[in-house]
Structures are given as C-alpha cells and as structure tokens.
Amino acid sequence: MTEQFLTPPHHPGQVVRCVDAARTFGHGDTAVVAVHGCTCEVSAGARIAITGPSGSGKSTLLHLLAGLEAPTSGEVSWPSFGSTAVERSRDIAVVFQGPSLLPALDVLENTMMAAVLTGTDEATAKERALAALEIVGVAALVNQLPETLSGGQAQRVAVARALTLRPRLLLADEPTGQLDATTGRHVINVLFKAADEAGAALVITTHDQAVGDRFDEQWEMRDGRLFTPVKGELL
Structure with a gap:
C-alpha cells in the first residue's frame, strides 16, 4: 500500500528560540560580526519572512x-x-538559495536523498518523495536530470526534498532570489503549501518586500541586528 502523506501531530509552543545569539566570523582585526546578539522565537505553525538587503x-x-x-x-x-x-x-529542513541538486541524480533520487540520509528506508523514502513531488507540482519530472530543469522547477524539487523529512521547521534562504517574479510567486505558493502539508513552521529570508508582505509576520535585519518592522524596535 502506498504511504499516505499525513500531516504530523501538532506540537504547540516554540520550535526554536534564540537568546542574545550572535555570530562572528574571523578573529581579531579581521573579525566580522554577521549577527549581533538577538533574541527571537519561532512558534509552531508560524509564517515568518526575514527581510533586509544583501x-x-x-x-x-x-x-x-x-x-x-x-x-x-x-x-x-x-x-x-x-x-x-x-x-x-x-x-528541520532547509531550502538553500543556490543550486542544491546533485547533477548525477535524477529528480526522484535527489528528492529521496534527504530522507535516506537521515535514516529512512529506501522504499519509504521513495513513497514520500513521489508524494512530495506531486504536492509541489513536478511529479512528471521524476526521471529528468537537474541540468534539464528550469530554475523554478529545480527550486520546487528542492522544496519536495525538504518535505520528505516531514519537517516541523521549514527554512528557505532567498528561495526566489534567482527567479523571475512570476516563477518566484509560484515557489512561494509551493512553500506555503508544503508547510501546510507538513504542519511545519515556515521561515524564509528575502530582500524582496513584495515576498515579505505575503507572510503573517516580518522580521527585519539591518547591519546584523534584528528589528521588528512595525515598531522599529530591536527584538
């Protein structure tokens, strides 16, 4: 029997929390503070866009x-x-900004990969992958190699791969950054649908305010500091 793509049980409360978290790269005079101490939390079911310039x-x-x-x-x-x-x-599943599909694997194999690497047996991973590809609308591409896909198709496959993990936290880094406006809207639609299907919190980064405006909540980054967009106060 083919496995049904069931929504996992709801988990109330926080899924991730930062308390005065900071990240510095390098040391001494060459050190770069990428994120100054920030405090924030993501709750189950949240839809958050982190906006700000490159x-x-x-x-x-x-x-x-x-x-x-x-x-x-x-x-x-x-x-x-x-x-x-x-x-x-x-x-936790992450969709990265740049190309992330392995060129030697076809769409189905790429989609199965994350589940297999985290311990899911191959048969179950295949069933989840096929269901996820159907959800994101590229099930017809299962046998194609990444080089034959458009940018939007490749991002949909990357979302499907993340969805095979049944994540409770779905993160996407500039998922529309390399796409035209129409394709970008489709990818955001796919991310919302994927998060709904998985019952996951969804957090994305974007420099496109039109994308950010589609989310229930927006955070803004300025020079490594996290601000609320409405009150203009540090979180």
Whole structure:
C-alpha cells in the first residue's frame, strides 16, 4: 500500500528560540560580526519572512535557526525537538538559495536523498518523495536530470526534498532570489503549501518586500541586528 502523506501531530509552543545569539566570523582585526546578539522565537505553525538587503545578516540568522551555524555567544535552542543534532535533522529542513541538486541524480533520487540520509528506508523514502513531488507540482519530472530543469522547477524539487523529512521547521534562504517574479510567486505558493502539508513552521529570508508582505509576520535585519518592522524596535 502506498504511504499516505499525513500531516504530523501538532506540537504547540516554540520550535526554536534564540537568546542574545550572535555570530562572528574571523578573529581579531579581521573579525566580522554577521549577527549581533538577538533574541527571537519561532512558534509552531508560524509564517515568518526575514527581510533586509544583501549582507544584512539574514542568511546567517537563518543558519543559526537551522543549527547549521553555532552562535559565537548566546544560545539557540529547539525546545520541542530532540536533544541531539541527529535528532533535530529529522525535524528541520532547509531550502538553500543556490543550486542544491546533485547533477548525477535524477529528480526522484535527489528528492529521496534527504530522507535516506537521515535514516529512512529506501522504499519509504521513495513513497514520500513521489508524494512530495506531486504536492509541489513536478511529479512528471521524476526521471529528468537537474541540468534539464528550469530554475523554478529545480527550486520546487528542492522544496519536495525538504518535505520528505516531514519537517516541523521549514527554512528557505532567498528561495526566489534567482527567479523571475512570476516563477518566484509560484515557489512561494509551493512553500506555503508544503508547510501546510507538513504542519511545519515556515521561515524564509528575502530582500524582496513584495515576498515579505505575503507572510503573517516580518522580521527585519539591518547591519546584523534584528528589528521588528512595525515598531522599529530591536527584538
């Protein structure tokens, strides 16, 4: 029997929290503070856009939320997730800005990959991948290689790959940054649908205010500092 793509149970409360978290790259005179101490939280089911110009620290903050970067000072925690990085990797999925599909693998294999690498058996990973590709609207492309895909199609596959993890936190770094406006709107639609299907909180970074305006909540990064967009106060 084909596995149904069921929404996981609802988990109330915070999925990730930063307390005075900062990230510095380099040392001494060459050190660059990408994110100054910020305090924020993402709740289950949240829809958040982190806006701001290039170089403002948006991607670094997203990487802190994902656990891909460790804070230089302060703390990042995932209150309702597992206590280890391996356990969290099953709850957090990231869609990256640039090309992220492996060129030697076809669409189905690329989509299965994240689930397989986090311990899902191959048969189950295949069923999840096929269901996810259907959700994002590219099921007809299962046998194609990445080089044959448009930018929008490749991003949809990347979203499908993330969805196979059944994430409770879905993060996307400038998912429309390399796309035209029409394709970008479609990709954001896909991300909303994917988050709804997975029952996941969704956080993206974007320098496009029109994209940010589609989200329930907006955070703004300026020179590595996190501000609320309405009150103009540091979070």
